[in-house]
Amino acid sequence: MxxxxxxxxxxxxxxxxxxxxxxxxxxxxxxxxxxxxxxxxxxxxxxxxxxxxxxxxxxxxxxxPEIVAYARKLLDKQLPIHAQFSRASHADRLAAALNEILRREHGDDERYFAIFANSGAEAVEAAVKHAELDRTLRVAALTDGIAANVEAARALVRAGRAVVADGAFDRAGVRERPQDPEAGFDALVAGIERHNAHRLSAPPLFLAPEGAFHGKLMGSVQLTHNEAFRAPFRSLAAQARFIPLDQPEAIRKTVDAERAVLYDVVVVDGSVTVVDRDFPVFCAFVLEPIQGEGGIHEVPPEFAREVRRTCDAIGCPVIVDEIQSGMGRTGSFLAAPAAGLRGDYYTLAKSLGGGVAKTSVALIRESHYHKEFELVHSSTFAKDGFSSLIALKVLELLEADxxxxxxxxxxxxxxxxxxxxxxxxxxxxxxxxxxxxxxxxxxxxxxxxxxxxxxxxxxxxxxxxxxxxxxxxxxxxxxxxxxxxxxxxxxxxxxxxxxxxxxxxxxxxxxxxxxxxxxxxxxxxxxxxxxxxx
Structure with missing residues (x-):
């Protein structure tokens, strides 16, 4: 040297x-x-x-040339770039502009709230985190309901107005059955809690098509079908179940195969019985309308319809990754509508920054949005004035004429x-x-x-x-x-x-x-x- x-x-x-x-x-x-x-x-x-x-x-x-000239203008006027945790009117204007386009694409007025990020993979991770927050809150509501039902049943047993049905013990996996009604109820509840605790300790699963690619960060790489990218890091994040694009019927089969329940109690005519409550196993179905890294494969309309039908049935949100296909690349702002696909979340990046700024966004449907997410997720370089205004300029150029x-x-x-x-x-x-x-x-x-x-x-x-x-x-x-x-x-x-x-x-x-x-x-x-x- x-x-x-x-x-x-x-x-x-x-x-x-x-x-x-x-x-x-x-x-x-x-x-x-x-x-x-x-x-x-x-x-x-x-x-x-x-x-x-x-x-x-x-x-x-x-x-x-227009974007470069605009970028120079912004920098020459010393636009604040690092002013975190302050009012971000630029980002709000960008979110509004994106919503105006989405309203046109969807033909309805439902709003999408924006969580900004720096890269496509980060936008995917933000969307996935929000979807998991949604799932966690649904699980909490489910377990709270079960706890309330248990206490209501306990009160009836103590009052001598209810007893545990014989079949309930078998269902809860209880072998020792005390003769005392209250002790028997306690044994039943202990069996229910053992079953539920095992189910609650399992991480969520994801659904994605074979050939999917959503980035190489810790979480997003597990949504990427290529095993060479995914396998070395399998233990770091929740796992996905990959579905062949030419087998839409496999979506429902996969969901049914992974079905899980929590046990709950109900009292009918003085008998305490055990019933199933469907447990939200899947956090989200994540897919690209046109697979980029997977070899340029379009999602068939039949597959898209089954995604929406199955996910609606089980309460699983659909995250549509438009990081490569969006921003007008396929002849319209979004590629998903051509396949009849409506997302509960959209992720955009790449051309959103006009080739100058590094920016991305996760757009979350209002009916799925949780405001608490804004306090538990943040990103140092996201939502800054420079990248937001560059992205607004990009939308202006795309929408012109x-x-x-x-x-x-x-x-x-x-x-x-x-x-x-x-x-x-x-x-x-x-x-x-x-x-x-x-x-x-x-x-x-x-x-x-x-x-x-x-x-x-x-x-x-x-x-x-x-x-x-x-x-x-x-x-x-x-x-x-x-x-x-x-x-x-x-x-x-x-x-x-x-x-x-x-x-x-x-x-x-x-x-x-x-x-x-x-x-x-x-x-x-x-x-x-x-x-x-x-």
């Missing part, structure tokens, strides 16, 4: 090595519109067409999807599927674990084929794409509304090039040892 020189290689060095292996270790020096810029060996800027889009964070493009940017996202998405379908038709042996909506699309490549070319075969078997495809596209065509972490053969496309027809043509050429190389199993060219094929 050079004395006096700063040490390098300390920021996630293993990831840096992986990026280098697949030619993705590029440093960018500037960003504008739908392009990032790197420097060549002569120090000249080279534009790279960006279809990663900050993993969905820059719907309006990198460094949107009757939602012109929503229409633009929809039109671009249809054009992009048509191009992808054409490339797939030309290379059906290479591209397995294209799917998605608006500017949230996926291109799935066939597995090539049995390829004759050793380089291609080894990459496929190690799970790095998608990353190598991304490296080829970047190296040979200056197009930036990544596979999804949970569906490694699927490239995820989340460009901005600043994408042009020329950009779509550039991607077409790039995809045809990589498909030609993979069809030919030209491992040398694929890994950078020969000229590109167009």
């Amino acid at each position: 050079n004395p006096g020189a700063p040490e390098t290689g300390l920021a996630e060095p293993h990831l840096a090595e992986i990026l280098k292996t697949v030619s993705l270790d590029v440093e960018y020096v500037r960003a504008a519109g739908n392009h990032l810029f790197r420097l060549d060996d002569n120090g000249r800027e080279v534009p790279v067409l960006d279809f990663v889009g900050g993993f969905g964070s820059v719907l309006l493009g990198h460094n949107d 009757g939602g012109a940017l929503y229409r633009r996202a929809g039109e671009l998405g249809r054009g992009l999807l048509a191009m992808l379908e054409a490339v797939r038709a030309e290379f059906p042996d290479v591209i397995k599927d294209v799917r998605g909506r608006g500017l949230m699309l996926g291109v799935e490549f066939h597995d090539r674990s049995d390829a004759e070319a050793p380089a291609v075969r080894d990459l496929a078997r190690s799970g790095f084929l998608g990353y190598a495809v991304a490296g080829y596209l970047l190296r040979e065509h200056a197009v930036r794409l990544f596979p999804t972490g949970s569906a490694v053969n699927t490239l995820r496309l989340e460009p901005s509304v600043r994408l042009t027809d020329d950009g779509i043509d550039q991607l077409r050429t790039a995809l045809r090039g990589v498909c030609s190389v993979l069809r030919a199993e030209d491992g040398q060219r694929f890994l950078g040892g020969g000229p590109a094929t167009s």
Whole structure:
């Protein structure tokens, strides 16, 4: 090491090595519109067409001129950023603007209260915490009711007006049955309390679809289906039950399989009997209208209907994660209504900050909201004036001209999807599927674990084929794409509304090039040892 020189290689060095292996270790020096810029060996800027889009964070493009100018204005006027625990009119205006949009999307006037955060995963965790507070309060009401029923029955037994029914002892698991009525009642209550205490000690469960991704924090990672992300931390948080998207009937079956009850007592015609009270096992059903990390899969309408029907039946709230799909990316502010899905909670992030601010929000339906949550949950950097005002500016741009940017996202998405379908038709042996909506699309490549070319075969078997495809596209065509972490053969496309027809043509050429190389199993060219094929 050079004395006096700063040490390098300390920021996630293993990831840096992986990026280098697949030619993705590029440093960018500037960003504008739908392009990032790197420097060549002569120090000249080279534009790279960006279809990663900050993993969905820059719907309006990198460094949107209006947002940047507005950000400068806010900073120049020395807007307070750290003024926690004070009146936050900026955040209240943002919440009101979001509610106005939600009223339009839902067609009704029910309000949603806002809990602000910094990242998508944090917004999910806030929503989950609130849902668990709701469940805890329902459990408390249930146990309070049981306690009141026990005391009422005890009074009747003491007064000689009631006795424990024979079958009640069996139900409560009581083997020793005292002859004295009061002692018998006490034994019955002890059995009930043992059963209930065991049930009450169990953590809540969650429901989520297979392929789900909701972040990698301690709680949100347990809602993420990819076991590689989830399993090492299984003991740290409540567990989820994952449902296949093509099996809506499995939702009810899963709920029935996990059904649990608390025991209660009732007195009928002088007999004390034991009855079941349904226990709220599930905290929430958490799902994305279009799965991002899971490989760009839309929630089918039949699945969405069964989610709502089952959750309404058992009193389980529905948390809709619109962190990637929301903010107009699919051609409307929310993606959920297209599937007929109504959320009791919504989480928004990524493009909410306009590519400049780091902000997110959990929106909670008024009929589910508990004001106590505001005193037990907080976040240092949430709800600040800067990010709130930037988010308001984003909404202003999205809603301008009757939602012109929503229409633009929809039109671009249809054009992009048509191009992808054409490339797939030309290379059906290479591209397995294209799917998605608006500017949230996926291109799935066939597995090539049995390829004759050793380089291609080894990459496929190690799970790095998608990353190598991304490296080829970047190296040979200056197009930036990544596979999804949970569906490694699927490239995820989340460009901005600043994408042009020329950009779509550039991607077409790039995809045809990589498909030609993979069809030919030209491992040398694929890994950078020969000229590109167009």
